[in-house]
Amino acid sequence: MTFVVEVEDNRKLEQLTKQLNKQIDVLKVSDITDKAIVARELAMVKVLSNPQIRSEIQGIIEPFRASIIDVSKESITVQVTGKSDKVDALIDLLRPYGIKELARTGLTAFTRGHQPQVTEFKPYSLLK
Amino acid sequence: MKAGASVKEQTTVQTGADLLVHALIDQGVDTLFGYPGGAVLPIYDAIYRAKGSFDHILPRHEQGAIHAAEGYARVSKRPGVVIGTSGPGATNLVTGIADAMMDSIPLVIFTGQVAKGVIGTDAFQESDIMGITTPITKHNYQVQDLEELPRVVKEAFHIATTGRPGPVVVDIPKDISASIHNKKIESDFHLPGYQPTIKPNPLQINKLHEALLEAKKPVVLTGSGIIHSEASSELIEFVQNYQLPVASTLLGLGAYPGSDDLFLGMAGMHGTYSANMALYECDLLINIGARFDDRLTGNLEHFAPHASVAHIDIDPAEIGKNVPTAIPIVSDAKAALASLNEKKVYVLDHQDWVAKLEGNKKEFPLWHDQPEESIVPQWLLQKVYEYTNGEAVVTTDVGQHQMWAAQYYSFDRPNRWVTSGGLGTMGFGFPAAIGAQLGDMSSTSVAIVGDGGFQMTLQELSVLQERRLPVKVIIVNNQALGMVRQWQEKFYEERYSESIIDVQPDFVKLAESYQIAGYRFDSQKEVETKLPEILADDQPALIDCRVLQKENVYPMIAPGKGLHEMIGVKR
Numbered sequence: 001m002t003f004v005v006e007v008e009d010n011r012k013l014e015q016l017t018k019q020l021n022k023q024i025d026v027l028k029v030s031d032i033t034d035k036a037i038v039a040r041e042l043a044m045v046k047v048l049s050n051p052q053i054r055s056e057i058q059g060i061i062e063p064f065r066a067s068i069i070d071v072s073k074e075s076i077t078v079q080v081t082g083k084s085d086k087v088d089a090l091i092d093l094l095r096p097y098g099i100k101e102l103a104r105t106g107l108t109a110f111t112r113g114h115q116p117q118v119t120e121f122k123p124y125s126l127l128k
Numbered sequence: 129m130k131a132g133a134s135v136k137e138q139t140t141v142q143t144g145a146d147l148l149v150h151a152l153i154d155q156g157v158d159t160l161f162g163y164p165g166g167a168v169l170p171i172y173d174a175i176y177r178a179k180g181s182f183d184h185i186l187p188r189h190e191q192g193a194i195h196a197a198e199g200y201a202r203v204s205k206r207p208g209v210v211i212g213t214s215g216p217g218a219t220n221l222v223t224g225i226a227d228a229m230m231d232s233i234p235l236v237i238f239t240g241q242v243a244k245g246v247i248g249t250d251a252f253q254e255s256d257i258m259g260i261t262t263p264i265t266k267h268n269y270q271v272q273d274l275e276e277l278p279r280v281v282k283e284a285f286h287i288a289t290t291g292r293p294g295p296v297v298v299d300i301p302k303d304i305s306a307s308i309h310n311k312k313i314e315s316d317f318h319l320p321g322y323q324p325t326i327k328p329n330p331l332q333i334n335k336l337h338e339a340l341l342e343a344k345k346p347v348v349l350t351g352s353g354i355i356h357s358e359a360s361s362e363l364i365e366f367v368q369n370y371q372l373p374v375a376s377t378l379l380g381l382g383a384y385p386g387s388d389d390l391f392l393g394m395a396g397m398h399g400t401y402s403a404n405m406a407l408y409e410c411d412l413l414i415n416i417g418a419r420f421d422d423r424l425t426g427n428l429e430h431f432a433p434h435a436s437v438a439h440i441d442i443d444p445a446e447i448g449k450n451v452p453t454a455i456p457i458v459s460d461a462k463a464a465l466a467s468l469n470e471k472k473v474y475v476l477d478h479q480d481w482v483a484k485l486e487g488n489k490k491e492f493p494l495w496h497d498q499p500e501e502s503i504v505p506q507w508l509l510q511k512v513y514e515y516t517n518g519e520a521v522v523t524t525d526v527g528q529h530q531m532w533a534a535q536y537y538s539f540d541r542p543n544r545w546v547t548s549g550g551l552g553t554m555g556f557g558f559p560a561a562i563g564a565q566l567g568d569m570s571s572t573s574v575a576i577v578g579d580g581g582f583q584m585t586l587q588e589l590s591v592l593q594e595r596r597l598p599v600k601v602i603i604v605n606n607q608a609l610g611m612v613r614q615w616q617e618k619f620y621e622e623r624y625s626e627s628i629i630d631v632q633p634d635f636v637k638l639a640e641s642y643q644i645a646g647y648r649f650d651s652q653k654e655v656e657t658k659l660p661e662i663l664a665d666d667q668p669a670l671i672d673c674r675v676l677q678k679e680n681v682y683p684m685i686a687p688g689k690g691l692h693e694m695i696g697v698k699r
């Protein structure tokens with residue numbers, strides 16, 4: 001599971017990690033905030049559209065490498081994957097056309113296979 | 129239930145409930161605290177058929193069952209086992225579950241649940257006890273399949289009693305306890321996500337050892353972790369080796385002998401001047417098994433401001449939670465102290481500090497009024513200590529009497545002191561005394577209760593009536609919700625909103641109606657002439673002690689204030 005959490009400071013972050021670790025079913029918790037990661041979110045956006053503006057929308061979504069996955073008389077559904085800010089940007093561009101429905105998965109992420117050497121010592125990883 | 133021929137026939141049939149009963153026997157359980165109902169009928173039937181295997185204590189309210197189980201666990205060092213039915217039975221247990229979670233008491237709680245097929249339909253007596261108890265248990269299970277049951281029971285006991293102890297709920301749908309099985313079921317378990325760190329990191333032990341040698345003003349803070357890990361003898365050796373002054377949390381009382389010169393007393397909101405000032409002024413604070421609760425620390429800004437903090441705790445999440453910690457040691461207290469005791473012992477350069485603290489102890493002792501005749505609650509607690517030679521198991525409820533008991537009943541041994549610290553649960557004291565008595569039949573359990581809290585769970589007098597347990601209930605009767613009244617006096621300009629209660633039952637008659645000897649004392653003389661004999665008796669008794677209403681608990685750290693800002697230090 002990937003969580004994106006806003007924390008005030010390192011003390012709170014440390015508590016958060018420890019509380020998660022304390023759950024009996026949790027095997028491992030890693031904070032990947034400062035790691036090299038690949039992160040993706042998937043969103044589906046149902047936008048009001050008619051045949052006239054369909055190609056206009058096509059033009060907007062193309063640079064985002066989004067795709068149209070459903071078409072009807074009054075609407076089209078766009079699927080986009082990527083980092084959250086990219087998804088946000090596309091949604092902002094589609095908003096003027098009228099968004100009927102919107103579903104986002106939230107972010108999921110992996111650390112990259114190759115990690116650049118980290119020299120900085122994390123002060124909050126003090127246990128074990 | 130009907131006895132007779134049908135019972136005999138049934139003994140060959142194995143139900144899910146029988147599996148449960150066998151699993152409990154395998155765990156060495158011999159005492160159950162529970163209350164029957166629809167969803168646990170199969171379990172109660174199996175208990176009936178396993179007669180002789182368990183002593184089943186039937187309280188008169190599920191809350192009584194769980195507080196009794198807590199008292200039992202605290203004194204016997206074995207997990208308390210509780211059974212309740214679904215819905216209201218389970219929700220009546222909630223306060224006790226939360227209490228056990230806060231005070232790290234090992235309990236395994238079995239709740240009945242409606243049959244699997246109707247879960248989620250608002251069936252009769254259905255409640256989502258998994259959802260309700262998730263935040264207040266160490267872990268919880270809803271058994272989904274008969275095959276899981278033996279393993280889940282084993283895991284539940286393992287989780288409740290190892291690492292930092294705590295309550296585990298096992299919710300069993302009725303169709304599972306009622307279903308019949310005939311094959312052997314494996315109960316082996318492996319919990320890769322639950323591997324408590326028991327042994328300390330030797331480097332951190334070295335660090336603490338070095339810090340100790342440099343400290344000019346060291347102090348040890350003892351928490352109930354020491355009691356849970358049975359580390360008192362290791363603690364005494366450690367403290368004596370280095371001649372370290374000791375302050376205790378409320379729950380840690382008894383971990384270090386209260387009568388020793390190095391013991392400064394309880395610290396915190398109603399702690400002694402010497403204990404609190406030691407925590408305030410120290411340069412090295414060694415916390416062993418305490419969780420830096422706010423009632424201990426007061427305003428964190430003024431807590432041990434000059435100290436380097438070492439913290440030994442089996443729960444990593446407690447370290448650094450409230451107080452920045454220079455030397456974190458994740459370990460069982462016993463293992464950590466044993467490692468420390470293997471190190472070379474040096475004579476510390478801290479004689480001035482120890483002398484100062486001992487001076488504080490002499491100059492600022494606990495004090496109270498001493499009128500001619502009326503019973504002063506603090507004096508009463510001293511008398512109880514005297515008459516029981518400090519040997520009783522003392523349980524308390526929550527309020528002023530609790531603080532006076534903590535201050536005036538000195539504990540020289542662990543597992544003699546049972547109180548609700550973290551949750552502060554009124555209604556805890558009396559049922560806890562019943563459980564504590566059952567957990568150690570060689571001592572007398574004395575329940576010190578307020579007139580308010582006692583009325584929350586007094587129906588358990590029935591258990592005393594039935595069992596003739598030698599529990600002594602001492603009501604410190606100020607005809608008020610004393611602790612609330614004290615705060616209203618001090619912080620709300622004496623506006624006593626709903627805290628003075630002059631309407632009371634006749635407690636003597638109440639006791640007598642349960643065939644328990646009841647006494648009422650209004651004067652010191654009555655206490656002196658009659659109480660020793662009553663406490664020595666092997667029968668239950670209830671003593672209604674009328675004490676001065678306006679007595680306050682001192683010294684005190686007002687909310688938001690620091691350890692060094694105590695009020696009422698001197699008369």
Ligand SMILES: Cc1ncc(C[n+]2csc(CCOP(=O)(O)OP(=O)(O)O)c2C)c(N)n1
Nearest residue numbers: 527528529552554578579580581609610611
């Ligand atoms: C279940 C519960 N309700 C309310 C409180 C708040 N409370 C704390 S102490 C107290 C007064 C207790 O009065 P009593 O039992 O008579 O004891 P006393 O303080 O007089 O010794 C109250 C109401 C609590 N701790 N627990």
